[in-house]
Amino acid sequence: MSLPILVAIVTFGIALSVAAVHFTGGSKIATLSSANRAVSRFAEDFPDEIATVVRLTADARTAFLDIGRGRVGIVHSIGDCFLTRIVMFRDVAALAADDANTVSFRLADFTWKGGRFRFASAADAQGLLEALEPQHSNFAGEAA
CATH class of the missing domain: 1.20.5 (Single alpha-helices involved in coiled-coils or other helix-helix interfaces)
Structure with a gap:
């Protein structure tokens, strides 16, 4: 031949x-149709966690869930699947507000490094920044 x-x-x-x-x-590419869908998907992997606030990105590929005690749940689409994580401020290696509606962060976790996330509202972006910033706490080992 x-x-x-x-x-x-x-x-x-x-x-x-x-x-x-x-x-x-x-x-x-998987997307989250609503905040309820994000909570439902997060509950599949973390059934004992209760989300109080859900922030969806503008492209509906990522949701950030406030789950209390200084922790944030993340549901992020990768291809046609979802990755879920629970992070605390000490897991964040870098955090920045690129503009009023965009937050960038890098995680210390080698399995998922984070990224750049654009929200429909500046309030959602600011809420995520506040949730991921180091906070003073009364718990030993969690003080900034």
């Missing part, structure tokens, strides 16, 4: 494989 024919067959096979993955839903 000549080299050009082999290259054409391999290229066609790769293109066919990529198309099959795309058309069977492999490139679908």
Whole structure:
């Protein structure tokens, strides 16, 4: 078999494989349709946690849930699945407000580094900043 024919067959096979993955839903991006959906998804992994406030990003791919005691629950879409985490201020390596509606943070956790999150309202962005900032606490080991 000549080299050009082999290259054409391999290229066609790769293109066919990529198309099959795309058309069977492999490139679908999961979104959170509502705050209730975010709470429900978080409860699947952390059934004992109660969310008091839910902040959805403008693209509906991430939700931040206030769960008390200085902790924030996160539901973030990765592909067609959701990643859930509970973080505290001491898990945050860097935190910044990029503008009134956007918050960036980096986590010390190597499995998910964080990111840049844009909210529909400045109040949601400010609420997340306040939830992730170091706070003074009466609990030993949690004081800033």
